[in-house]
Amino acid sequence: DGGITQSPKYLFRKEGQNVTLSCEQNLNHDAMYWYRQDPGQGLRLIYYSQIVNDFQKGDIAEGYSVSREKKESFPLTVTSAQKNPTAFYLCASSKDFSYEQYFGPGTRLTVT
């Protein structure tokens, strides 16, 4: 079955630590995205990548970093510079049209 996987589902970290969230897709999609969702709110774009070895900042990129070394993978690192890292993180991908994105199950990150 094709789809997007994110791991782990729940992640706990101490303040000051960097943490990397995994996102893998086997849909053969070129574009991949990272979103952040806070309780009761919509999705906000962190980073996106249209092709391998290229990525761009979204609306809230400060304190985050990404890489796109393979078409299938788009990991997100939450650095200690991110002031409020506790949130639900969603990875998505799309083939031809950005309006139809496929989402992974998400990673809920808690930083204390």
Place this chain on the structure above:
Amino acid sequence: GQSLEQPSEVTAVEGAIVQINCTYQTSGFYGLSWYQQHDGGAPTFLSYNALDGLEETGRFSSFLSRSDSYGYLLLQELQMKDSASYFCAVCMNTGFQKLVFGTGTRLLVSP
């Protein structure tokens, strides 16, 4: 900038029809998408309106009026499983075609 406004919560009973509105303030977009998200789950794509008018997909229909800066999602023959959050999102046409999401509407369907 862009902003999309949705009611925070809508309640309805099984079998009923409900309309979830989305008003936006944005310039330059390709169309309006709708996504469904169950609690703790992943958003799933429901529909897309590139042109003004009504798009029908089974029990769900979506409408767009660019002149009124307004769209809506219509859910018919409501089922308990339709209880979820619904997000509208504009597909921007300024450079990269990113999605900008609304604040979301929580739909509660009761027996």
